[in-house]
Amino acid sequence: MFIANRLKHQTCGSELARDSGGSVNINVECIAAIASKLAPTGVTGVMRFLLLAVALLLSACAGRAPLPEQNPDLPLPLQLHIQLLQPDDRQDWVLVIQREETGIRWSMMDLLGIPQARQKLIDKTWESDGFLPPNPQARELFAALLFALTPQEELAANYPGAWQYGRQRSLPERWDIRYAQPQNFELKLPHGPSYQVTPLSGETP
Known part of the structure; x- marks a missing residue:
């Protein structure tokens, strides 16, 4: 109870900030300050380290974009044009989504064909594909697109708490979708950018 009260009233700049999906993102320096103040004079540095590690782990888990309980039945391969609405x-990108063994491969490139992000989704886990650096924004976008592309009949089982009414779909406090067609829609992040998504025709590169 003492620790909970100290955490509740602890302030340090912008230690809590909402990301584009509404998850808590805890500032590392602030966590260190909290751990330092929580630890009594006689507590060793090991205890402070453990407090910091636990806080960072909780922060990382909270920031992950939701993924479906099972990979939805998508008409793969898909090619999509992604346009940032700012x-x-x-900015414009081409996204290629392909099935690969038990997972789904996501490859995004700019209009010149230069790769921007490559990820594989296997067993509800994102894995890097190739040598591109980690791209958390792309993972958030891919997760949101997976939600938007999930067939309506699979929505409730894969995303508890999500709803769809007519041409609007939402995962509250995370993503909002407005459809023109199943693969033509506007994707909105509550505290972040919006994207226009349209299908591309032609052979998969």
Whole structure:
């Protein structure tokens, strides 16, 4: 109870900040300060380290984008045009989604064909594909697209708490989708950017 009260009233700059999906992102320096103040004078540095490690682990788990209980039945392969809807930052990408053994492969490139992000989704876990550096924003986008592309009849089983009414679908406090067609929609992040998604025709590169 003492620790809970100290954590509740502890403040240090912007130690708690909401990311684009509404999850808590805890500042590392703030966690260190909290751990230092929670630890009595006689407690060793090991205890402080453990407190910091636990807080960081909880923060990492909270920030992960939701994934379906099972990979939905998608009409793969798919090629999609992704457009970032920001007046001061126009960006376009091509996304190729392919089935690979037991997982799904996501490959995003710019309009010049330069790879931007590559990921594999296997057993509800993202794995890097190739030598591109980690891209948390791309993983969030891919997870949101997977939610948007999930067939309506599979929605309730894969995303408890999600709802769809007509051409609007939502995972509250995370993603909002407005459909023109099943593969033509606008994706909104509550505290982040919006994307326009449209299908591309042609052979998979």
